[in-house]
Amino acid sequence: xxxxxKKLTPIDFDRGLVLPPRSNLEPLQHFQxxxxxxxxxxxxxxxxxxxxxxxxxxxxSGSLVLKxxxxxxxxxxxxxxxxxxxFYQEVNGGARFKLKVRNVR
Numbered sequence: 537x538x539x540x541x542k543k544l545t546p547i548d549f550d551r552g553l554v555l556p557p558r559s560n561l562e563p564l565q566h567f568q569x570x571x572x573x574x575x576x577x578x579x580x581x582x583x584x585x586x587x588x589x590x591x592x593x594x595x596x597s598g599s600l601v602l603k604x605x606x607x608x609x610x611x612x613x614x615x616x617x618x619x620x621x622x623f624y625q626e627v628n629g630g631a632r633f634k635l636k637v638r639n640v641r
Contacts, residue, residue, distance in 0.1 A: 553602040563625035570594040580638040
């Protein structure tokens, strides 16, 4: 189940990945503080990082933001402004979520 798709901007690398306003938040349920999301990271070609990454999702100014873990993914996958990410709920090998990345280069 898709939670959101977002074209990345420079702010997403400086302040964390803020979930777009029309995100499907049902899979995240309501929470207070921070939750950890075990996430499989996959390229558009289907190549995956060897291990799931734990992304910390927290509230900031009323919005959900992906922070710790997100910065590692952005660095390891070589994400840049203009690339697109899609975040899904998916039960697979212990991870509950999948982040699919599409680079524009």
